[in-house]
Amino acid sequence: MTKIEAIIQVSKLEAVKDALHEVGVEGMTVFEARGHGRQKGHTEFYRGREYTVDLIPKVKLEIVLADEMVEKVVQAITTAARTGKIGDGKIFLSRIDEAIRIRNDERGESVL
């Protein structure tokens, strides 16, 4: 099993969700996040005082999948979330040892 963590532009969430449903992903967890990579922030003014906001609103998706789904899903996310500009986000993959369904103690890939 693999966990996909994708950090994307807030405005791309709808498109990514649609793309994921299309390739058969049935569940996901979404977080509102703040952060930055190479993308610079922006400045805001409050009564003439300048504030630099470098932690930009992002959305983070977490999805745990059976390994054979992973490439397809990564493809779907990158295609849907890409604008080609700095700030499009990143995807991280990591191994998952076990999955347990709380309702009935079921274990393994069938939980996903």
Add this chain to the structure above:
Amino acid sequence: MVCLFAISGLAQTSGANAAENAAQSAQIAKLEQAVADAKSSGDNAWMLTSSALVLMMTGPGLVLFYGGLVRKKNVLSTMMQSFALMAIVTLLWALISYSLAFAPGNSYIGGLHNVFLRGVGAQPDPDYAATIPLQTFMVFQLMFAIITPALITGAFAERMKFSAMTAFMVLWSLVVYAPMAHMVWGKGGWLNASLGGRFPCLDFAGGTVVHVTSGVSALVCALYLGPRIGYPKQSMPPHSVVLSFIGACLLWVGWFGFNAGSALSAGSLATSAFVATHFGAAAATVGWSAAEWWKRGKPSALGAISGAVAGLVAITPAAGFVSPMSAIAIGLAAGVFCFLMVTKVKSMFRYDDSLDAFGVHGAGGTLGALLTGVFASSAVNPIFKDAQGRTLASGWLEGNAHQLLNQLVGIAIAWGLAIVGTVVILKLVDITIGLRVPEEHEMQGLDLSQHGEEGYYWEPAA
């Protein structure tokens, strides 16, 4: 000799009488003046209060109502549009637009007699309101001129440049609002019912002038600008119905100034308009909620407050002409009608009237203006009189079917002027400034891209 004495005595007596009479006349004149002053003070107190109430409808009423309905990245820009109009329209009113609306002119637009508010002082103008300073009348009317364009902002919410919005609204105030206000309420206006217009259209507080013009212009804006990116596929629910809720309640209260203030005095006509306003709003709340409950299984909070606003819109032209029972009928009709406009018609034609400025104000205003011609009662307000001063029938239910035609003429002119004026202005602003923000800015939200601020500044919890 005796005779002479008698005559001189008589002369003396009559001299005393004349002095007494003169003193009495002076006394009566003084009392009359005191009564007039008292009435003037009473009327003026109510009209100043009403003016403040109508301003409160825009800020914070409409500001909160619209602010809550947009996504949170656009809350400030949406609030700012209405608030900016509170300032911009005010300056414009002082410079020229009051004069274009209310100075003597031709049947369509006022002249330049009152530019820079020349001649607008403490003296009343009996044609408009005999008991309040003309300056009070001017400032009361100003509050209407502010909220009308502010209503339109609901149609292009979340996608129009701030610069384009201000340019559009300045032109709109001059090209659409001023002539419409002059035609319906101004001296010599073509549709003026109380000052001898060619087609006397009954519009007590602005069903055509305020709601039809703004609502129809809103539709034109929505069609011209096109939908927001992602509409209608992506859901764009209100970010805070709580804000909208407070805004709608403030609108309801402010509307008493709008409608009862339009009596331009503090007498029984103001009471009648006040009562009709309240009953209309209540009935429309029930009408919308019942329709929604029946169609969707639940009466929503947003539905209830939208219903109230729809009722207030529809009763606006009728308040001051109709009985409380008629107000309830108008309110019920408006609640159900606007519910259908917003839920069915909008999705049928797929235009993105983001905050339903047309569905509520255009549709509700048109319905209300029409129903005013049906329900207007000469017992409530004897507006039409024959040459001998006898009261004539007002509305259709009293046998004056012709009034429906007059209402239709008023509605048609408001629609026509709004459509033509808005299209021309949009075109002009589009080729000079450009109407829409770039796609990137729309995605980012107008608060940041247009104003460099956020409504809800994020900081990590301490």
